[in-house]
Amino acid sequence: MSESGQDCLSHGYTKGEKKVMSGFSYKDIYMEDGRRVLEINVLPEKYCNFDCIFCPIGRSKNKVDTKMSFDEIDSSLIELGNRIESTKAELVFINSKGEALVNDKIGDIIDFIKDKGLPVRLLSNGYLLGRDEYMKIANKCDEVVGEIKIITEEGFQKVQRPIEGYTLAEYISNMVSFNKQYKGKFIFEITIIKGYNDDEESIEKIKNIIKAISPDKIIVARMEDEKFKKKLGINDERFEEISSTLLNI
Numbered sequence: 001m002s003e004s005g006q007d008c009l010s011h012g013y014t015k016g017e018k019k020v021m022s023g024f025s026y027k028d029i030y031m032e033d034g035r036r037v038l039e040i041n042v043l044p045e046k047y048c049n050f051d052c053i054f055c056p057i058g059r060s061k062n063k064v065d066t067k068m069s070f071d072e073i074d075s076s077l078i079e080l081g082n083r084i085e086s087t088k089a090e091l092v093f094i095n096s097k098g099e100a101l102v103n104d105k106i107g108d109i110i111d112f113i114k115d116k117g118l119p120v121r122l123l124s125n126g127y128l129l130g131r132d133e134y135m136k137i138a139n140k141c142d143e144v145v146g147e148i149k150i151i152t153e154e155g156f157q158k159v160q161r162p163i164e165g166y167t168l169a170e171y172i173s174n175m176v177s178f179n180k181q182y183k184g185k186f187i188f189e190i191t192i193i194k195g196y197n198d199d200e201e202s203i204e205k206i207k208n209i210i211k212a213i214s215p216d217k218i219i220v221a222r223m224e225d226e227k228f229k230k231k232l233g234i235n236d237e238r239f240e241e242i243s244s245t246l247l248n249i
């Protein structure tokens with residue numbers, strides 16, 4: 001989960017969420033590296049191309065990877081403009097209830113923020129970044145966050161339950177292709193999960209994935225959600241060890 005000021009951007013959007021009259025929802029403004037960050041969710045409910053068993057938002061009723069149309073875009077943009085002004089935001093972070101790229105107005109939303117002179121960070125699980133139409137949209141952003149969690153094909157299918165036909169190999173190659181042509185800052189978040197990717201062999205594999213993607217910044221995270229922490233969380237010592245290995249490639 002993204003939390004105020006914390007260097008962890010895992011997918012999802014629940015903590016501290018504020019409901020507003022428009023179709024978007026916001027977190028309280030917070031500081032990050034001296035910048036005022038406005039975090040926004042642009043989906044009315046969860047829409048994702050994965051259905052991870054540990055998703056903090058719950059099950060994916062709407063498992064989609066095509067563009068969806070939602071109401072109230074005009075009033076939502078007015079509200080967003082007001083928020084930007086009243087909070088004196090310096091960066092807008094699009095962190096939605098699922099995959100923000102499936103909102104068919106996401107390009108307009110990014111343009112709207114950029115027209116206000118603000119940089120945009122977009123969180124995606126990363127799978128769609130290799131597809132032309134989504135790549136073009138993500139290219140508008142100053143920062144894009146992609147993620148990886150399960151790193152075996154079988155585990156990816158079983159635990160992250162993506163749309164049929166998705167593969168882990170394609171997931172990784174999509175992020176590789178995206179970052180090869182992306183001019184902005186690509187942030188790659190790796191979540192270490194007990195029993196799935198915390199052994200030495202997995203860490204070696206993750207190192208190779210990092211090398212292939214070549215991100216500008218790496219974030220190593222672990223399961224923090226109370227519901228899953230006991231079963232899937234790793235201890236401080238192992239976390240420190242893995243973090244220092246991965247951050248020092």
Ligand code: SF4
Binds near residue numbers: 056099125
């Ligand atoms: S990628 Fe997984 S954890 Fe993230 S929103 Fe989708 S289902 Fe939830």
